[in-house]
Amino acid sequence: MKHNFGAGPCILPKEVFEEAAKAVLDFNGTGLSILEVSHRSKEFEEVVVETERLVRELLNVPEDYSILFLQGGATQQFAMVPMNLLPENGRAAYLDTGVWATKAAKEAKKVGHVEIVASSSDQNYSYIPKDFQIPADAAYFHYTSNNTIYGTEVFEKPATAVPTVVDMSSDILSRKIDVSEFDLIYAGAQKNMGPAGVTLVIIKNELFGKSGRTFPTIFDYESHAKAGSMYNTPPVFSIYVSMLNLRWLKAKGGVDVIEQENIIKARTLYEEIDRNPFFKGTAAVEDRSRMNITFVMDSPELEAEFLALAKERNLVGIKGHRSVGGFRASVYNALTISSINALVDTMREFEENHK
Numbered sequence: 001m002k003h004n005f006g007a008g009p010c011i012l013p014k015e016v017f018e019e020a021a022k023a024v025l026d027f028n029g030t031g032l033s034i035l036e037v038s039h040r041s042k043e044f045e046e047v048v049v050e051t052e053r054l055v056r057e058l059l060n061v062p063e064d065y066s067i068l069f070l071q072g073g074a075t076q077q078f079a080m081v082p083m084n085l086l087p088e089n090g091r092a093a094y095l096d097t098g099v100w101a102t103k104a105a106k107e108a109k110k111v112g113h114v115e116i117v118a119s120s121s122d123q124n125y126s127y128i129p130k131d132f133q134i135p136a137d138a139a140y141f142h143y144t145s146n147n148t149i150y151g152t153e154v155f156e157k158p159a160t161a162v163p164t165v166v167d168m169s170s171d172i173l174s175r176k177i178d179v180s181e182f183d184l185i186y187a188g189a190q191k192n193m194g195p196a197g198v199t200l201v202i203i204k205n206e207l208f209g210k211s212g213r214t215f216p217t218i219f220d221y222e223s224h225a226k227a228g229s230m231y232n233t234p235p236v237f238s239i240y241v242s243m244l245n246l247r248w249l250k251a252k253g254g255v256d257v258i259e260q261e262n263i264i265k266a267r268t269l270y271e272e273i274d275r276n277p278f279f280k281g282t283a284a285v286e287d288r289s290r291m292n293i294t295f296v297m298d299s300p301e302l303e304a305e306f307l308a309l310a311k312e313r314n315l316v317g318i319k320g321h322r323s324v325g326g327f328r329a330s331v332y333n334a335l336t337i338s339s340i341n342a343l344v345d346t347m348r349e350f351e352e353n354h355k
């Protein structure tokens with residue numbers, strides 16, 4: 001058995017893969033593959049309705065928010081957010097906590113005026129800036145709740161009265177959130193929601209048409225909401241597999257239960273990183289992510305050696321992103337504590353071998 005620590009697309013529960021595989025051959029006893037059914041068929045409409053209902057229930061999404069299933073990844077949201085929310089003469093505030101946050105701001109700059117309220121680029125994004133001012137007249141404030149590459153996470157929404165937009169691609173559904181604190185949440189599905197190809201957007205309806213701009217309909221949140229995420233052909237299979245994964249999460253007890261598991265998983269691995277003299281965490285302790293755990297060793301030679309041992313022990317996807325180096329263990333919802341234990345055992349084995 002492989003232990004998949006990949007950062008995304010990533011592990012999903014085995015049961016979900018099995019059910020998805022069945023539906024590729026015969027979707028709900030229709031005698032048709034999920035890959036060949038019409039997105040307008042009654043059977044698929046039920047899938048969209050159930051997927052939306054599960055998101056609403058699992059995240060306790062208030063009624064005055066729309067839940068959309070779009071394409072183009074979180075990257076398309078970098079552009080859609082300012083097109084929809086930033087007026088010609090307005091400005092948007094961005095918190096710069098890493099590559100994805102920087103890219104989001106860069107796209108917004110193509111649309112209008114952007115102010116970077118704070119950045120942790122001075123220390124390779126190893127911490128979350130704390131003291132910064134968000135202009136009270138900003139059209140919105142944007143931040144990334146979990147920095148997939150650097151292993152930092154923002155657990156509390158920064159205080160501001162301006163509409164808040166969050167990229168939750170890599171920690172949505174991993175912990176409890178209060179959706180009503182936010183005005184727009186987006187997330188590429190391919191971490192904790194489902195396979196790549198669908199992007200979740202949760203938007204407060206009063207934000208529709210906020211920028212007053214004219215732009216192509218495909219980028220307009222309101223058009224997608226009015227069409228029930230069927231403005232054009234949606235990513236049928238990705239939505240279907242997301243539904244299966246959300247059912248799995250619900251059956252497990254929902255976000256509260258998975259959050260407790262995620263806390264234990266992260267704590268177990270961080271404890272070993274802090275104890276084992278061969279490894280060191282890269283993120284500021286108070287900002288450590290529960291989803292992406294980044295750590296390094298003293299030399300590239302030791303790292304290559306550990307990586308080889310990890311491979312022998314069936315640990316997959318732990319090589320760090322090139323901007324941080326070392327290792328990154330992504331410990332999303334579907335990764336079990338037994339996989340964490342396998343990694344911890346391998347770290348101990350490495351220590352023993354070098355005594």
Ligand code: PMP
Pocket residue numbers: 008072073074075076100144146147148149167168169170188189
């Ligand atoms: N934001 C975050 C936090 C991410 O982790 C990623 C991808 N890993 C992206 C945005 C980009 O997402 P996509 O590839 O779906 O466009």
